[in-house]
Amino acid sequence: MDIVIRAAVAYLFILFLMRVVGRRELSSMEPSDLILLVVIGDLVQNGVTQSDYSVTGIVLAAGTIGMLATLTAWLTYKWSRIRNVVEGEPVILVEDGRLIERNLKNERLTPDELMEQARLQQGVESLDDVKWAVLETSGAISIVKKE
Amino acid sequence: MVGRAWWINVRRILLALLTVVLLLGLLNVFGQRPHSSTSSTPRASLKVYAPLHARSGLAYAARFHITAHDDIKDAFLVLDPGWAEGYTVNGLAPQPLTEASRNGRLAYGFGHIPAGQSLIFFMSLQVNPTNIGRRSQNVELDDGETPILTIHRNVTIFP
Numbered sequence: 001m002d003i004v005i006r007a008a009v010a011y012l013f014i015l016f017l018m019r020v021v022g023r024r025e026l027s028s029m030e031p032s033d034l035i036l037l038v039v040i041g042d043l044v045q046n047g048v049t050q051s052d053y054s055v056t057g058i059v060l061a062a063g064t065i066g067m068l069a070t071l072t073a074w075l076t077y078k079w080s081r082i083r084n085v086v087e088g089e090p091v092i093l094v095e096d097g098r099l100i101e102r103n104l105k106n107e108r109l110t111p112d113e114l115m116e117q118a119r120l121q122q123g124v125e126s127l128d129d130v131k132w133a134v135l136e137t138s139g140a141i142s143i144v145k146k147e
Numbered sequence: 148m149v150g151r152a153w154w155i156n157v158r159r160i161l162l163a164l165l166t167v168v169l170l171l172g173l174l175n176v177f178g179q180r181p182h183s184s185t186s187s188t189p190r191a192s193l194k195v196y197a198p199l200h201a202r203s204g205l206a207y208a209a210r211f212h213i214t215a216h217d218d219i220k221d222a223f224l225v226l227d228p229g230w231a232e233g234y235t236v237n238g239l240a241p242q243p244l245t246e247a248s249r250n251g252r253l254a255y256g257f258g259h260i261p262a263g264q265s266l267i268f269f270m271s272l273q274v275n276p277t278n279i280g281r282r283s284q285n286v287e288l289d290d291g292e293t294p295i296l297t298i299h300r301n302v303t304i305f306p
Contacts, residue, residue, distance in 0.1 A: 001172060001173045001174065001175045002180070004169055004172045004173050005173075050205075051206050051273070052202055052204045053202075053203050053276045054203040054205075054276070054305055055305075056306060057202050057204075059168065060168070060169065060172045060177065063165050063169050064169055064172075066165070067162075067165060
């Protein structure tokens with residue numbers, strides 16, 4: 001029974017950790033983000049399966065994670081409040097060509113990184129051409145150009 | 148679209164089956180929570196605390212608690228081979244005074260246990276990945292060659 005509980009605790013902790021570190025890390029892969037994700041995988045495996053080499057252990061641990069992922073998806077689909085807690089809300093970074101500095105600071109994003117995304121996605125040259133820039137819950141930045 | 152509806156129902160059934168497996172896991176069907184087996188006679192009582200279900204790779208300590216109600220002059224714990232077959236025995240504590248084979252079973256001798264006193268013996272085990280199936284793990288408490296009591300138990304090792 002312990003392995004099911006350990007897998008559930010690991011899932012909830014990683015969900016919490018991903019919310020705490022911020023969504024920037026979800027989409028971009030700076031060296032520090034890569035270290036975080038690789039190390040988490042290894043550490044979690046040790047904690048969940050410990051010395052268990054069995055196929056039964058794999059089924060129980062992976063099954064628990066899969067079940068909780070399905071449950072989370074269902075809960076976030078059913079209740080928007082839970083969705084806001086688990087996934088967060090989109091954050092507006094640019095409104096009508098104007099940077100919202102506080103939101104950029106909160107998400108640890110620089111104007112240069114934002115402009116890089118604007119150029120890559122929409123080929124915009126200046127911030128004045130951006131109507132909306134939104135940091136989505138997935139960590140991706142979506143850019144809407146002015147007409 | 149018809150095929151898609153069919154698949155959604157299959158997926159729900161499979162998800163329900165997975166939920167059942169996980170619930171069985173929570174109910175300790177696949178190990179490794181320890182289980183207490185006890186036996187008592189006017190001369191002594193014995194309590195064995197060890198899992199009845201385990202999975203390959205898991206390490207645990209089996210605890211044998213002997214309480215002498217009467218003097219046991221030459222206490223022996225006689226264990227079925229299932230206690231060692233397919234296991235790595237990491238350690239015994241306290242170290243028995245004698246270790247021998249008694250008709251194919253493991254016999255650990257602890258000497259004299261005065262009336263009213265206890266002896267607690269730990270056996271640290273790790274399940275080998277090749278050790279799959281069900282094995283007898285009976286435990287007998289003897290005074291010399293005379294059996295005092297026996298605990299009948301089996302262990303099931305999941306793949």
